[in-house]
Amino acid sequence: MTAEMSQVWAGVRDRLRASGLRWTPQRQLILDVLEATDGHITGAELVERCRARDRDTTPSTVYRTLDVLEGLGYIRHSHSAAGRAEFHVLPEVEHGHLECRSCGGVWELDADDAAKLIDPIQATFGFTADVGHLTISGRCASCAASPSGEET
Amino acid sequence: MTAEMSQVWAGVRDRLRASGLRWTPQRQLILDVLEATDGHITGAELVERCRARDRDTTPSTVYRTLDVLEGLGYIRHSHSAAGRAEFHVLPEVEHGHLECRSCGGVWELDADDAAKLIDPIQATFGFTADVGHLTISGRCASCAASPSGEET
DNA sequence: CCTGTTATCGCAACACGTTGCAGGAGCACC
DNA sequence: GGTGCTCCTGCAACGTGTTGCGATAACAGG
Numbered sequence: 001m002t003a004e005m006s007q008v009w010a011g012v013r014d015r016l017r018a019s020g021l022r023w024t025p026q027r028q029l030i031l032d033v034l035e036a037t038d039g040h041i042t043g044a045e046l047v048e049r050c051r052a053r054d055r056d057t058t059p060s061t062v063y064r065t066l067d068v069l070e071g072l073g074y075i076r077h078s079h080s081a082a083g084r085a086e087f088h089v090l091p092e093v094e095h096g097h098l099e100c101r102s103c104g105g106v107w108e109l110d111a112d113d114a115a116k117l118i119d120p121i122q123a124t125f126g127f128t129a130d131v132g133h134l135t136i137s138g139r140c141a142s143c144a145a146s147p148s149g150e151e152t
Numbered sequence: 153m154t155a156e157m158s159q160v161w162a163g164v165r166d167r168l169r170a171s172g173l174r175w176t177p178q179r180q181l182i183l184d185v186l187e188a189t190d191g192h193i194t195g196a197e198l199v200e201r202c203r204a205r206d207r208d209t210t211p212s213t214v215y216r217t218l219d220v221l222e223g224l225g226y227i228r229h230s231h232s233a234a235g236r237a238e239f240h241v242l243p244e245v246e247h248g249h250l251e252c253r254s255c256g257g258v259w260e261l262d263a264d265d266a267a268k269l270i271d272p273i274q275a276t277f278g279f280t281a282d283v284g285h286l287t288i289s290g291r292c293a294s295c296a297a298s299p300s301g302e303e304t
Numbered sequence: 305c306c307t308g309t310t311a312t313c314g315c316a317a318c319a320c321g322t323t324g325c326a327g328g329a330g331c332a333c334c
Numbered sequence: 335g336g337t338g339c340t341c342c343t344g345c346a347a348c349g350t351g352t353t354g355c356g357a358t359a360a361c362a363g364g
Contacts, residue, residue, distance in 0.1 A: 022330050058344055083231040098279050116272040126293030127250050137285045141278030174360050
């Protein structure tokens with residue numbers, strides 16, 4: 001649709017071919033759907049939206065394409081508090097996620113905030129945390145303030 | 153078997169009954185198996201070990217019992233880097249986990265280390281992280297030092 | 305020990321991914 | 335526009351959990 005957004009993905013086809021990989025209608029569809037997201041989507045949602053446009057979409061093709069795109073750096077995935085795969089489109093900066101177990105809200109941790117997290121781990125354990133794959137579960141300020149756990 | 157360890161679980165039966173819940177052979181078996189672990193076990197492993205002792209064990213019973221035990225505070229669960237459920241038995245202190253994506257090793261983050269992580273988040277976002285549910289993926293010191301990613 | 309209540313069990317079906325395989329399609333080269 | 339290599343697709347089966355439902359069994363009370 002919007003020419004600007006499409007250009008973001010314009011390089012994908014050539015990058016695939018340059019790697020000896022192929023540009024297929026299925027991959028085009030998946031990219032179209034990813035392009036139309038707000039930057040976050042679960043695997044199941046993505047499959048569902050592709051099927052809405054093409055009934056013949058199969059999950060294995062979608063998930064395998066996601067693997068390829070992640071290998072090229074176009075997307076990243078992490079796991080929600082419930083353990084489900086969540087894909088992050090075009091992560092301009094590596095960022096982690098905070099997920100509230102009461103209201104289900106999600107906040108992004110930018111690079112600066114993330115550094116505050118991973119630096120102590122690096123210093124203590126020599127362990128380099130993979131921020132892009134990180135989802136921290138807990139309770140947000142609003143939910144913590146309300147006694148029952150109901151919020152939003 | 154060992155009397156000391158069994159005593160750790162001795163209260164479970166009474167706690168269940170006090171809550172209007174029931175003590176069944178299936179739950180006893182699951183507790184026996186949990187007791188024999190080193191404190192960490194995945195859902196699939198637990199089902200498998202129960203089936204090794206009783207072929208009639210069904211997954212739904214195991215997972216539902218795990219929910220009950222978690223509600224009583226006897227176990228906690230988090231998700232591995234691959235998104236699989238991992239159960240932590242009798243967490244005397246809340247602790248998080250570091251998981252190396254190269255060698256698969258897991259390290260525990262004790263309460264002090266965890267505090268270094270969650271305090272900045274609390275201060276910045278008012279978000280109370282759930283340390284017991286946290287697994288951070290990344291690369292350990294040994295694997296980071298080896299160029300290829302092979303280690304251990 | 306009997307009885308009634310109801311938590312729990314086992315089954316079957318579903319949800320979310322992953323993997324092996326054989327045939328079809330993309331692409332580079334001529 | 336052919337040709338051939340091989341990546342990719344779609345299918346089917348599997349792995350890991352989760353959920354609805356009818357039947358069973360635990361347990362409190364008489």
